[in-house]
Amino acid sequence: MNSGETSSSQNGSNSSVPRDTSCPLTEEELDRYSRQMIVPGMGKEAQLRLLNAKVLIIGAGGLGCPAAQYLAGAGIGTIGLVDGDVVERSNLHRQVGHSTSRIGQPKVSSLMTHLKGLNPLPNYVAHECHITPLNAADLVAPYDLILDCTDNPATRYLISDVCVLLEKPLVSAASVQTSGQIIVLNCPPTPQGQLEGGPYPPCYRCCFKKPPPANAQLSCGEAGILGPVVGLMGVAQAGEAIKILASALHASPSKKGTPRHPVEPTLLLYSYSLTSFLSPFTFRALKMAPRKKNCFACGEGSQARLTLEGLKRGEPDYEFFCGGLGSGPGQGVLSAEERISPREFVETVQQHGKEEGKGKYVVLDTREKEHFSFGSIEGAVNVPFGKLLSKAAQMKRSGETPEVEDILPPEVKIEDSGGDENVPIYVVCRRGLDSQEAVEKLKEMGLDRGGKRKIVDIAGGMKAWKEQVDPSFPYL
Amino acid sequence: MSDPKDQKVDITVDFSGGLEILFSNQKHHALSVPAQDSEGKPANVGFLIKYLCQTLMTDPRADLFVLGDELRPGILCLINECDWELEEEDAYVLQPGDNILFISTLHGG
Numbered sequence: 009m010n011s012g013e014t015s016s017s018q019n020g021s022n023s024s025v026p027r028d029t030s031c032p033l034t035e036e037e038l039d040r041y042s043r044q045m046i047v048p049g050m051g052k053e054a055q056l057r058l059l060n061a062k063v064l065i066i067g068a069g070g071l072g073c074p075a076a077q078y079l080a081g082a083g084i085g086t087i088g089l090v091d092g093d094v095v096e097r098s099n100l101h102r103q104v105g106h107s108t109s110r111i112g113q114p115k116v117s118s119l120m121t122h123l124k125g126l127n128p129l130p131n132y133v134a135h136e137c138h139i140t141p142l143n144a145a146d147l148v149a150p151y152d153l154i155l156d157c158t159d160n161p162a163t164r165y166l167i168s169d170v171c172v173l174l175e176k177p178l179v180s181a182a183s184v185q186t187s188g189q190i191i192v193l194n195c196p197p198t199p200q201g202q203l204e205g206g207p208y209p210p211c212y213r214c215c216f217k218k219p220p221p222a223n224a225q226l227s228c229g230e231a232g233i234l235g236p237v238v239g240l241m242g243v244a245q246a247g248e249a250i251k252i253l254a255s256a257l258h259a260s261p262s263k264k265g266t267p268r269h270p271v272e273p274t275l276l277l278y279s280y281s282l283t284s285f286l287s288p289f290t291f292r293a294l295k296m297a298p299r300k301k302n303c304f305a306c307g308e309g310s311q312a313r314l315t316l317e318g319l320k321r322g323e324p325d326y327e328f329f330c331g332g333l334g335s336g337p338g339q340g341v342l343s344a345e346e347r348i349s350p351r352e353f354v355e356t357v358q359q360h361g362k363e364e365g366k367g368k369y370v371v372l373d374t375r376e377k378e379h380f381s382f383g384s385i386e387g388a389v390n391v392p393f394g395k396l397l398s399k400a401a402q403m404k405r406s407g408e409t410p411e412v413e414d415i416l417p418p419e420v421k422i423e424d425s426g427g428d429e430n431v432p433i434y435v436v437c438r439r440g441l442d443s444q445e446a447v448e449k450l451k452e453m454g455l456d457r458g459g460k461r462k463i464v465d466i467a468g469g470m471k472a473w474k475e476q477v478d479p480s481f482p483y484l
Numbered sequence: 485m486s487d488p489k490d491q492k493v494d495i496t497v498d499f500s501g502g503l504e505i506l507f508s509n510q511k512h513h514a515l516s517v518p519a520q521d522s523e524g525k526p527a528n529v530g531f532l533i534k535y536l537c538q539t540l541m542t543d544p545r546a547d548l549f550v551l552g553d554e555l556r557p558g559i560l561c562l563i564n565e566c567d568w569e570l571e572e573e574d575a576y577v578l579q580p581g582d583n584i585l586f587i588s589t590l591h592g593g
């Protein structure tokens with residue numbers, strides 16, 4: 009989370025002055041919103057609530073784009089957008105509020121251009137920065153409802169904590185690969201630490217007490233994401249926001265202790281399989297527990313643990329809580345002899361093989377087969393990392409002495425000459441981390457024959473290969 | 485009556501949010517699990533978690549599912565569509581026909 013300046017540019021009328029609810033809508037508004045206003049339960053009053061509402065969308069990506077579109081279309085009075093990134097081409101399959109012509113532009117201004125084309129009436133507020141513990145309270149405070157459309161756990165805990173502190177309802181969604189989740193939190197907003205007279209709605213920490221360890225966190229950039237999956241979640245966020253605002257659920261409940269609305273926290277799960285036509289389920293609505301007594305942020309005594317002042321002092325430490333920013337590629341456990349750079353591999357191993365007509369070797373590529381399908385080092389065989397580990401575990405359980413053939417695809421034959429000159433194995437992955445673990449695993453299995461077979465990591469993976477050897481390599 | 489040690493309870497177990505990769509990439513499993521643990525106590529969800537690690541998990545990266553004897557942080561367990569905290573968490577005794585869902589919490593967007 010970078011700290012950044014909050015640059016707010018207001019345009020249009022100042023909507024901080026609430027409309028007179030008796031005042032009729034303009035001719036244009038009557039026309040533009042007519043189809044949604046005649047829906048049972050809507051009507052003039054609900055539409056006026058939307059027109060008076062202020063919604064902050066944090067993240068202008070795969071969730072934020074579809075969410076913002078529908079909120080703009082519905083006539084939300086003020087829409088704030090927070091994001092510090094710029095539009096990249098690899099965003100466009102899912103971040104449909106941007107466009108090819110706006111690659112390189114800040115996401116916030118790009119999305120705003122799109123939204124103004126859709127509906128020029130709302131007041132759009134740009135915050136071209138990432139949300140941080142330092143700016144979070146100032147960003148969130150002016151708004152009635154917050155949408156968490158971000159992409160990492162540290163930011164998700166931060167946003168939830170600020171929403172607890174400032175008593176804002178939060179619509180949180182997340183998505184990766186072919187799964188999505190959405191949940192409404194802290195709605196109706198309830199004072200921090202209030203438990204008596206509950207149950208009260210949960211916050212993010214009530215539902216997800218601890219983040220997964222850093223090695224189990226999947227990002228869209230690393231693991232992939234299907235556009236419609238994240239899009240559905242973003243659209244559902246807009247749907248929940250409209251529901252909350254139209255029915256005035258965002259207004260603070262009476263502080264006497266009784267919530268005005270029954271609390272039924274629900275986590276909506278969307279999941280499907282690309283490879284199974286009849287997947288077991290697509291949507292599931294899961295019943296979640298209410299506010300927890302022992303919750304760090306909103307439970308008993310939480311006012312002493314979590315404060316606005318504390319946030320600015322760096323307490324709690326969100327990056328630490330969420331396992332840091334993850335260990336970057338290139339860090340590893342192997343010695344220099346166990347690694348070779350892609351350039352060195354080409355110059356020594358590949359060239360040597362061609363010149364002398366011998367120099368047989370195996371290149372073992374541990375990327376997922378989807379990555380492998382776009383290209384690989386000449387002659388490489390694909391054994392995805394997970395599969396390699398499974399095979400290794402299977403061998404260990406069976407108690408057999410592993411041979412190299414056991415972990416390679418059946419069509420690969422290894423002709424060891426015996427003695428000290430066994431066919432070496434070069435292991436490569438995407439960015440150079442899994443391959444190092446794979447080298448260790450293969451040695452642990454005894455496949456290096458006590459040092460008589462070289463098992464070497466191609467350092468930095470296919471990413472480094474593209475940089476050092478083949479700039480046209482289709483690295484994904 | 486058969487020996488109580490051989491009695492089974494039929495349940496379904498689902499994995500979502502990426503956890504399925506640890507279980508032969510299959511999201512849905514119909515299982516017959518022992519109705520009792522090794523000490524003769526009725527099988528509960530805590531027992532099921534260990535049982536899944538021993539019998540159903542094909543990927544050795546068990547630490548993506550459990551840490552020590554507990555479900556790893558970032559995984560929710562739902563018993564018949566309800567957060568297990570609304571039940572008795574891992575002490576919930578398995579009943580025939582139960583659906584136990586494990587989901588990894590997502591953060592991407």
